[in-house]
Every structure is written in structure tokens, then in C-alpha cells.
Amino acid sequence: MSAKKQLLEVFALAGEKVPPVFVEGVAGTLRGTGLKVTAKQIAGASAVFLGVGAVLGILSGSLLIAGLMGALGAMGPFFACKAGIGMRQGKVARQIEQNGEEMATQVQAGTPFVESLQKAAHELPMPLREELTCVLAEHGLGLSLPEAWKRFARRVRTSEVVQIGDIFSKHLAGAGDVLNDFRQINFKAPYQIPFEPPPGPPANWEESVFQLHCRYLDQLDLLTNPGVLRFEPETARKALQGLKLPQTVAGREEQLVEALRWEVEGRGPLEALLGSSAIQGVYVVSPTDVFAMPLPPELVDSAPPEGAMAAPEGFQRSNVRLRDAAHMQLVLGRILGPLGQTLSKENPSVEGQLPDGWTVAAQLQEA
Numbered sequence: 431m432s433a434k435k436q437l438l439e440v441f442a443l444a445g446e447k448v449p450p451v452f453v454e455g456v457a458g459t460l461r462g463t464g465l466k467v468t469a470k471q472i473a474g475a476s477a478v479f480l481g482v483g484a485v486l487g488i489l490s491g492s493l494l495i496a497g498l499m500g501a502l503g504a505m506g507p508f509f510a511c512k513a514g515i516g517m518r519q520g521k522v523a524r525q526i527e528q529n530g531e532e533m534a535t536q537v538q539a540g541t542p543f544v545e546s547l548q549k550a551a552h553e554l555p556m557p558l559r560e561e562l563t564c565v566l567a568e569h570g571l572g573l574s575l576p577e578a579w580k581r582f583a584r585r586v587r588t589s590e591v592v593q594i595g596d597i598f599s600k601h602l603a604g605a606g607d608v609l610n611d612f613r614q615i616n617f618k619a620p621y622q623i624p625f626e627p628p629p630g631p632p633a634n635w636e637e638s639v640f641q642l643h644c645r646y647l648d649q650l651d652l653l654t655n656p657g658v659l660r661f662e663p664e665t666a667r668k669a670l671q672g673l674k675l676p677q678t679v680a681g682r683e684e685q686l687v688e689a690l691r692w693e694v695e696g697r698g699p700l701e702a703l704l705g706s707s708a709i710q711g712v713y714v715v716s717p718t719d720v721f722a723m724p725l726p727p728e729l730v731d732s733a734p735p736e737g738a739m740a741a742p743e744g745f746q747r748s749n750v751r752l753r754d755a756a757h758m759q760l761v762l763g764r765i766l767g768p769l770g771q772t773l774s775k776e777n778p779s780v781e782g783q784l785p786d787g788w789t790v791a792a793q794l795q796e797a
Contacts, residue, residue, distance in 0.1 A: 438467070444477050445470030459508070462585050463515045464560050464653040472507050479503030518557050523588040525558035530594045531612055537601060538609040544575060560653055561586060567652040570659055572693040573643065574756035576602040581644070589621040602756070604775060631674040636699075636753050638679045639689045645669035646690060661694045663687060698761035699750050702729060704788055711789040713745055714762065717752035721745035755794075762792050 445453060448470070457469035483503030487496025529550065536546045544566070551562040561582055568578040576599060583595030593615050600606035632638040646669040650658045666687045679686065692701040703712050703722050706729070713721045719739045722729070725746040734747055741747045752758040762773045762780065769782040778794040 438471050441471040441474035441478060442468065443474065445472075445474030448473040448477055459511065461648055461651050462653055463511075464518060464557055465511065465514050466654070467511075472511060475507040476504045479506050519586045519588055519591075522558050522561055522586045523590040525555060526594055527590045527617055529554055529558070531609070534597070534608045534612040537598075538607070543598065543602060544569070560656075563656050564652045567656045567659070568647050571647060571650075571652075572695070572698070572760070573647065574754075574760045576756045581647075584626065587623060589623055590617055592623050593617075593621065631676065632679070633676055635679055635689075636751050638673070638675055638686060639693065639699075640753055642666070642669055642673060642686055642690050643693055645673060646694075661691050663691070666690050697765050698757070699752055700761055700765065700790075702750055703748060704765075704784075704786075704790075709788065711745075712791070713742060714752075714758065714790075714792040715739060716795050717754055717758050720748045720750045720752070722748050758792070759794075762790070765790055766792075 445468075453469050453473045456473045460467070460469055460472065480500045480503045484496050484500035487493075487499040490496070533546050533550055536549070537543055547562050547566055551559055551566055554562065565575075565578045565582050568581065569575050573581075579595060579598060579602065583591055583599075594612065597606065597608060597611045597615075600611070601608045629641065632641050646666050649665050649669045650662070652658065667683075670683055670686065675683075675686075689699070692698055697704055700712060700714075700720070703709050703720070706726055708724060708726050709722050711723050713723075715721070716739075718735075721741050723745045725748055729748050729750065731747040731749040738747070752761060759773050765784070766773070766780055766782045769784075771777075771780040771782050773780050773792050773794050775794070779792070781789070781791040783789055
């Protein structure tokens with residue numbers, strides 16, 4: 431065993447004696463950084479260096495010096511982590527600046543963005559490969575590709591990543607000339623990264639599910655555990671802790687966990703319809719216009735908004751909602767993809783007969 435591994439084992443053993451609340455705080459700092467150290471190792475290192483600093487201070491004969499040296503010793507591992515995070519983000523920024531044009535060229539030539547990501551995640555060096563693998567893993571666990579890509583740009587908040595991230599985000603939203611926009615960036619010019627406020631408390635059911643989904647992915651820490659491709663109920667319940675739910679959602683925590691399960695390994699909100707034996711067909715026109723035939727009373731939208739689209743003949747408006755167009759495409763892609771159907775600008779109308787008997791149709795409306 432190398433000296434480094436032996437030292438980390440000593441720190442981990444010391445971390446076992448550190449109060450759990452302190453270790454959890456360290457885990458929050460490390461989560462999503464990609465650093466190959468554990469919270470217990472960092473907490474243990476802080477405890478060890480605090481003790482060493484305090485002993486050296488006491489030997490100097492001054493309690494003040496003992497306190498200062500102990501505090502500096504305790505903070506040393508945190509400063510080292512911050513420095514490691516900064517160095518890693520700088521490396522990712524340089525790598526995406528060097529390789530982003532190749533990705534843009536592929537996408538401009540018609541390669542689907544997800545395929546370009548898969549190729550880059552296989553071929554590019556670390557740590558950019560880790561970040562792109564994380565984007566793909568989050569997408570595989572039910573997050574739409576635009577949201578997974580945005581999370582990467584929030585995680586590595588450098589001017590290069592933010593600017594390139596905006597270009598690909600525009601492409602995923604159906605706008606912009608990817609290659610030309612990339613070539614317009616002057617990476618040497620000063621760039622003020624826009625301030626992005628943290629998300630506020632969710633306002634409704636859909637936002638509650640989405641924020642729980644993001645917190646769940648944070649808990650999984652897919653940068654260091656990219657192979658976690660199944661739903662973990664206990665992790666979901668842990669992610670639920672501290673999430674401030676709106677009054678309309680409070681008391682429905684287990685339903686939220688089940689809705690998250692549908693996002694991760696099922697058919698998203700449409701699972702509520704496709705899981706009902708009474709329903710014969712589902713017709714999705716937009717994220718807020720979801721119809722089915724026939725509908726159980728509890729799934730009927732009893733108070734549709736003013737000016738809402740009328741239900742097609744034979745269908746009823748459901749109370750099921752998708753978050754946005756990207757979420758709609760993701761969910762329908764999971765449902766109809768195995769049948770060879772893809773909902774996109776090039777193919778805006780799809781219909782398929784599922785193996786379990788339901789007919790699912792969708793119409794992508796122009797923005």
C-alpha cells in the first residue's frame with residue numbers, strides 16, 4: 431500500500447470519531463467536485479491537524495498560539511480541498527475550450543447532441559470526461575438533457591464552461607448556429623459570469639418533484655459514482671429532508687418519492703395514466719395539455735385554466751402535467767423510443783401502440 435493510501439486510511443479512522451453532523455457538512459462541500467477523497471478523510475485530517483497544531487502551540491508556552499495553530503491546522507484540509515476544486519475546474523475549462531469546437535462541428539453536421547456527448551465522454555481526457563459522463567448519467571436517471579447540461583455549467587462555473595454551455599443550451603432549445611456561435615467566443619476577452627440566484631422553494635407539485643430529483647442526483651454524487659443507474663428509495667428520502675414543500679404538497683412525501691421513482695426508472699408523470707387499467711389511449715399535445723380516454727374521476731382536470739385547449743373528440747383533459755417541452759420529449763422518448771418513434775422538430779407528430787395495449791400519441795407544438 432502506498433504512503434498516500436496509508437495516510438488517507440489514518441485520516442478515515444480519525445474521521446470515524448468526528449461528530450456525524452460535521453462529517454455531513456464536509457460531504458456537502460465535496461459533493462459534485464469529483465475529488466477522490468471522502469468526507470470522513472477530510473474531517474479526520476482536520477481533527478488530526480487541529481490536535482497537532484494545538485500541541486505545538488502548547489509547547490510554545492502560549493494558549494493563544496495554541497488556539498491559533500489548532501484553528502489553522504483544522505482549516506488546512508478545507509483550504510487544500512478548495513484549491514483542488516479550483517485546479518480541477520480550471521482544467522475542465524481548458525479542456526472544453528480545446529475540444530468544444532469539435533463537438534460543435536459534429537452537432538452542426540447533424541449528429542444528435544447526446545451522441546456527441548457519448549463520443550466525447552469516451553475519448554476526451556480527465557477530468558472533462560468525468561463531467562460529460564456525469565451529464566449522461568443524470569440524463570439516464572431521468573433528467574432532461576438541457577437540465578443535465580445546465581447542471582454541468584453550474585457545477586463548473588468558469589467563463590469558458592458558461593459561454594460554451596450557453597451555446598449548446600441554445601441548440602437544445604432549437605435556436606442558434608452552434609459552430610458559428612462557438613467561433614464568435616473570444617476566450618481571451620474579459621467575461622462577467624452572470625449571477626444565478628439559487629432556486630427558491632417549489633411552488634407546486636411539478637416543481638417539488640423536479641427539485642427533489644435534483645437533490646437526489648446531488649446525493650448520488652455521479653461524478654464519483656457514475657455507475658449508479660437504479661432508483662434508491664432511502665437516498666430519495668434523504669434528499670427529501672430539508673426540501674421546503676408548498677402547502678398543497680405537504681403531507682404527500684411518499685407520493686413525491688414514488689413520483690421521483692417514475693422519473694428515474696419509469697415513464698415520468700404519464701405513469702399515472704399508463705398505470706391505470708381503465709385508460710385505453712393517451713394524447714399529449716403540450717406539457718400542460720395531456721388527454722386520455724377514458725379517465726378515472728381522480729385524474730380528470732376539473733378546473734382547466736381559462737382558454738385551455740378543448741379535449742379532442744373521445745378524450746378528456748387530465749390533471750397530469752409535464753414540466754416543459756424538454757421534459758415532454760424525454761418522457762415520450764422513453765415510451766415511444768423502443769417502437770422506433772422520436773418526437774422532434776423534424777418529426778413533430780408520433781403515435782404508437784405499446785406492448786401492454788395502450789395507444790400513445792403526441793404532437794409537438796411550435797414555440
